[in-house]
Amino acid sequence: MSTTSPPLVEFKDVTFGYGARDILSRVSFSVPRGKVTALMGASGGGKTTVLRLVGGQQRAQHGQVLFDGQDVGKMAPAALYTARRRMGMLFQFGALFTDMSVLDNVAFPLREHTKLPEALVRDIVLMKLDAVGLRGARDLMPSEVSGGMARRVALARAIALDPDLVMYDEPFAGLDPISLGTAARLIRQLNDTLGLTSIIVSHDLEETFRIADHVIVLANGGIAAQGRPEDVRKSTDPLVHQFVNALPDGPVRFHYPGVSVADDFGNSQGGRA
Numbered sequence: 001m002s003t004t005s006p007p008l009v010e011f012k013d014v015t016f017g018y019g020a021r022d023i024l025s026r027v028s029f030s031v032p033r034g035k036v037t038a039l040m041g042a043s044g045g046g047k048t049t050v051l052r053l054v055g056g057q058q059r060a061q062h063g064q065v066l067f068d069g070q071d072v073g074k075m076a077p078a079a080l081y082t083a084r085r086r087m088g089m090l091f092q093f094g095a096l097f098t099d100m101s102v103l104d105n106v107a108f109p110l111r112e113h114t115k116l117p118e119a120l121v122r123d124i125v126l127m128k129l130d131a132v133g134l135r136g137a138r139d140l141m142p143s144e145v146s147g148g149m150a151r152r153v154a155l156a157r158a159i160a161l162d163p164d165l166v167m168y169d170e171p172f173a174g175l176d177p178i179s180l181g182t183a184a185r186l187i188r189q190l191n192d193t194l195g196l197t198s199i200i201v202s203h204d205l206e207e208t209f210r211i212a213d214h215v216i217v218l219a220n221g222g223i224a225a226q227g228r229p230e231d232v233r234k235s236t237d238p239l240v241h242q243f244v245n246a247l248p249d250g251p252v253r254f255h256y257p258g259v260s261v262a263d264d265f266g267n268s269q270g271g272r273a
């Protein structure tokens with residue numbers, strides 16, 4: 001059963017940097033099948049980079065990035081293409097094609113990647129739009145839908161090809177609280193009803209902790225904490241504590257390093273009065 005099935009995504013001792021500086025250093029973790037996994041951590045910690053390694057847009061310099069047991073970094077172009085078809089991606093703000101209707105936006109991956117007859121494409125698109133509550137909005141143009149609706153259209157597009165894995169990069173960015181709650185519930189619901197595995201990169205602690213089964217906190221090139229949301233919340237690691245409590249100061253400094261306040265103020269030597 002699911003407890004014994006191997007993880008859908010696995011990082012084994014992965015090191016990756018853009019140039020000389022390592023962003024991830026000997027990182028290992030698993031993304032359990034059928035679950036919602038949240039990837040969190042301070043800005044610049046490498047969360048988007050993790051998604052790019054899974055999608056094969058970047059390759060690890062050391063270690064393995066496994067997707068369904070296969071090393072993404074070693075895949076030839078054809079195998080990578082096949083693997084990517086099994087991944088839905090919803091990147092920041094999930095930009096829609098502005099010159100296409102909602103229906104055509106969702107149909108796009110089906111028309112690009114399959115040879116399905118147009119009548120079937122339409123039926124699949126309407127099913128996906130129905131799943132996100134927007135079947136009735138099929139003929140609208142992106143300029144005619146709200147930000148929250150546009151995000152749901154992008155979600156329908158991300159699941160158009162029935163992926164095994166959906167990766168969301170900041171799916172809640174810029175949404176009002178109601179749309180944010182709707183988007184979060186939808187991610188959870190689609191994960192469960194369609195039997196997906198989901199990875200969410202998000203800064204929204206409350207909403208993400210509410211819907212995630214598993215949380216991974218990245219910091220300083222490694223994993224500061226991982227586990228169930230309630231366990232990560234209780235972590236005594238100072239970095240994780242600062243992060244989950246949104247404290248401005250802690251191991252991650254609020255102030256950029258500089259001379260002390262006492263030395264800086266009331267000392268006009270050389271400065272202008």
Ligand SMILES: Nc1ncnc2c1ncn2[C@@H]1O[C@H](COP(=O)(O)OP(=O)(O)OP(=O)(O)O)[C@@H](O)[C@H]1O
Pocket residue numbers: 018023041042043044045046047048049050
């Ligand atoms: N193409 C690139 N070339 C060089 N450096 C990059 C590139 N993409 C990202 N970086 C750097 O790598 C680090 C990690 O970036 P990444 O986008 O993975 O972080 P993140 O955790 O997703 O951040 P955020 O939460 O702000 O989106 C950052 O310091 C960033 O400046």
